Amino acid sequence: MAKEFVKDVTSMDEDFAQWYTDVVLKAELVDYSSVRGSMIIRPYGYALWENIQKALDGEIKRTGHENVYMPLFIPESLLQKEKDHVEGFAPEVAWVTQGGDEKLAERLVVRPTSEVLFAEHYKNIIHSYRDLPKLYNQWANVVRWEKTTRPFLRTTEFLWQEGHTAHATDEDAMEETLRMLNVYAYICEEFLAIPVVKGQKTEKEKFSGAKATFTIETLMHDGKALQSGTSHHFGDGFARAFGIQYSDKNGELQYVHQTSWGFTTRIIGAIIMVHGDDRGLVIPPRIAPTQVMMVPIAQHKEGVLDYAYDLKERLSSVARVGIDASDKKPGWKFNEYEMKGVPLRLEVGPKDIENGQVILARRDTGEKVTVPVDELETRIPELLEEIQSNLFNKALNHREEKTSVARNLEEFGEKLESNPGFIKAMWCEDQACEDKIKEEFSATSRCIPFEQEKVGDTCICCGKPAEKMVYWAKAY
Amino acid sequence: MAKEFVKDVTSMDEDFAQWYTDVVLKAELVDYSSVRGSMIIRPYGYALWENIQKALDGEIKRTGHENVYMPLFIPESLLQKEKDHVEGFAPEVAWVTQGGDEKLAERLVVRPTSEVLFAEHYKNIIHSYRDLPKLYNQWANVVRWEKTTRPFLRTTEFLWQEGHTAHATDEDAMEETLRMLNVYAYICEEFLAIPVVKGQKTEKEKFSGAKATFTIETLMHDGKALQSGTSHHFGDGFARAFGIQYSDKNGELQYVHQTSWGFTTRIIGAIIMVHGDDRGLVIPPRIAPTQVMMVPIAQHKEGVLDYAYDLKERLSSVARVGIDASDKKPGWKFNEYEMKGVPLRLEVGPKDIENGQVILARRDTGEKVTVPVDELETRIPELLEEIQSNLFNKALNHREEKTSVARNLEEFGEKLESNPGFIKAMWCEDQACEDKIKEEFSATSRCIPFEQEKVGDTCICCGKPAEKMVYWAKAY
Numbered sequence A, B: 001m002a003k004e005f006v007k008d009v010t011s012m013d014e015d016f017a018q019w020y021t022d023v024v025l026k027a028e029l030v031d032y033s034s035v036r037g038s039m040i041i042r043p044y045g046y047a048l049w050e051n052i053q054k055a056l057d058g059e060i061k062r063t064g065h066e067n068v069y070m071p072l073f074i075p076e077s078l079l080q081k082e083k084d085h086v087e088g089f090a091p092e093v094a095w096v097t098q099g100g101d102e103k104l105a106e107r108l109v110v111r112p113t114s115e116v117l118f119a120e121h122y123k124n125i126i127h128s129y130r131d132l133p134k135l136y137n138q139w140a141n142v143v144r145w146e147k148t149t150r151p152f153l154r155t156t157e158f159l160w161q162e163g164h165t166a167h168a169t170d171e172d173a174m175e176e177t178l179r180m181l182n183v184y185a186y187i188c189e190e191f192l193a194i195p196v197v198k199g200q201k202t203e204k205e206k207f208s209g210a211k212a213t214f215t216i217e218t219l220m221h222d223g224k225a226l227q228s229g230t231s232h233h234f235g236d237g238f239a240r241a242f243g244i245q246y247s248d249k250n251g252e253l254q255y256v257h258q259t260s261w262g263f264t265t266r267i268i269g270a271i272i273m274v275h276g277d278d279r280g281l282v283i284p285p286r287i288a289p290t291q292v293m294m295v296p297i298a299q300h301k302e303g304v305l306d307y308a309y310d311l312k313e314r315l316s317s318v319a320r321v322g323i324d325a326s327d328k329k330p331g332w333k334f335n336e337y338e339m340k341g342v343p344l345r346l347e348v349g350p351k352d353i354e355n356g357q358v359i360l361a362r363r364d365t366g367e368k369v370t371v372p373v374d375e376l377e378t379r380i381p382e383l384l385e386e387i388q389s390n391l392f393n394k395a396l397n398h399r400e401e402k403t404s405v406a407r408n409l410e411e412f413g414e415k416l417e418s419n420p421g422f423i424k425a426m427w428c429e430d431q432a433c434e435d436k437i438k439e440e441f442s443a444t445s446r447c448i449p450f451e452q453e454k455v456g457d458t459c460i461c462c463g464k465p466a467e468k469m470v471y472w473a474k475a476y
């Protein structure tokens, strides 16, 4: 029966990877294309992205940033100006070598990220301390030549926003880096109902060219971690490479201090893998393209559709309401909008109309309640909020259940096996230990969390004294 | 004096092209980059684009379309599927030939437009008449390898929306084509205060692969025309090339009928060249990033800034209000926001505060009025509407003054010289005549307008009987 209901979606526990692929396709988030490693984002997936964009863009503007647009192409020589940066990115970029009939004298990179373009522009427009800070952001597509790809999680092209800022001092840049990390955490927790662990990346895992990288890490249903947003402090590395200087109040030339921070369509993968279940997607109400889907019952009976459309009109002032008045069976519609993760289903038929009531079914719990029509304007927003916080709490409980402590490598391997998820363990800050853990267990350091707990005194790998507690996990 | 005021902007009448370049740079709409033919869209330019996007996206959704996102790259073999289309675009595309370390087996085109990607997707998702119409749109960047470029008007990369739809019948597709042309006309006239001429392109000027192309044509201050939005009827050409078929109500296979339509950042060039003057930009209020710029007078005096900030807060409920409280002189600020084309300037100083009034200065007419503070909530929206319609009327008068009739080639050349602008003239529909006019006068057929007037009986070129009146002009 389950099979029939969920239209051939593989069970999560049977094969999580296959479940993921089934869901993104059946829920019509994406389609494949003939373009290697690239996906088509379909209307439902794109509407979800638009809602995320709207929330995040609001926060980016509220915190004083301005949107701009930089070129898609980067001349090879420009990319090479910052040595660590080019080493990190050159192996995974797409190269344009011909324009029209003309073989290019200099190859162009399709931007994998835009640090160098912003650096060049900042050099042009920053002259005095009065020009600082510069707080810019852009919404754009970027390309990284990935060998293996999966919808949303890893694709050759993806959509994102990348913030790039320039400041007078290192402290200002640090404050900005953390401010934007907190914006990402806020969007994840408040809009996407996904709890995050905030912390710093190790030297090994930081961004190419950064002085320090900060991250929010989230835990998926299968116990794997997903890096969900990063914010980088560059110090004056790019400023020195590009010569971005300003004259301070004393007329002395100083280098600027920069940051960058990015949030991508990858987060849609997190929404799927944190909240989804064997019936399909579960979309948090605050970003759901449709919050309430109306399914008329016995819609061929006189008056039902008229009543339903009037009700939809009325309820549109309190929620994003859809209606499926197609000639498909109610059962088919129930399954369809469960698959699409619509938070609430509203059923209304002739008997409901007679009784002045409707049925509301929650996607998260499956619970059904009968509600008088004149209470809908208050009950729907209440229920949507309940669903939103229930999803967050479920995800938080899940993460807590899936977070273990390990005091030595043996325990580490055991926990990773018996309860896949985050493992909190002490680390001596030597990269050799980090490398060894990665090699042995395919688990990576996710971050050195801001909220430190002393879960031991010694490095789980080498046994030397250790000050830092690290979150480790297998990761997407 | 003029020179000093406008910070070295060339006069329009002296050198219109230089005036344009000066204005886009001085008003900080764009900056150049080291990427050939590409521009950086700066915060003020991008905010303008965001406002245009918001208005247009609203109309696109209101008319039932859904946003999607297609890949940036197109495999060479896919582009080649529709012969007319590839012939039109292949000479002006950028080619990706290498990804990471790997030389690609098949070259990829950076999309110049996405017809073939939508066609491939439609083939996958359209099966039955129930799947029609498909009404998709995407906001994206596209690349065309232009030899000479100018900010907004012609750049290697530009931003746009491209709508792509599929319909059951040729009539449905035609209706859609004209519906979206009307949406573009509405956006231009109601939001951008730019009057348009609606009509059909000749065979020579139509889009590669289209059965018919419709256009809105606008006239710039210098008398040159700008194609400002196009809508294409493809018939079943792409459907046949890609095999996009649906089974109709009788179970018989039919080809779909398609359209596409696009509106680009180029329109910002039209805003500049239609409304601008020797003091810089003039932005229509409905799309102005800042509608009212407050300039405090004697702001060092106690209470002035506090008062100004309170007023800004209050007025933010009726308009987009900015304030410049920097330590620059009021005169500098006046020039700066005139250059940026802010529709209204609000001056408030100690004496105004005492008298319970402020001064409002209109950017379009230069007129200054003293307004009691408690009337601002009504006066500001009124003035913004007056400015909006004044700009439209000025542009319309200008276009009418610059529109002539020619009855033969001699008159044509004479009018083009003495009163550069649109020339209405009869045409026999033979491409040879169109070619000859282009060669002789560098003027092209802009469109066969929907509103036909019989300004003669014979073709101005060959003297044969002619049924069609055509708008001709030199064009950007």
Ligand SMILES: [Zn+2]
Pocket: A427, A428, A429, A430, A433, A459, A460, A461, A462, A463, A464
């Ligand atoms: Zn160690």
Ligand SMILES: [Zn+2]
Pocket: B427, B428, B429, B430, B433, B459, B460, B461, B462, B463, B464
């Ligand atoms: Zn002729």
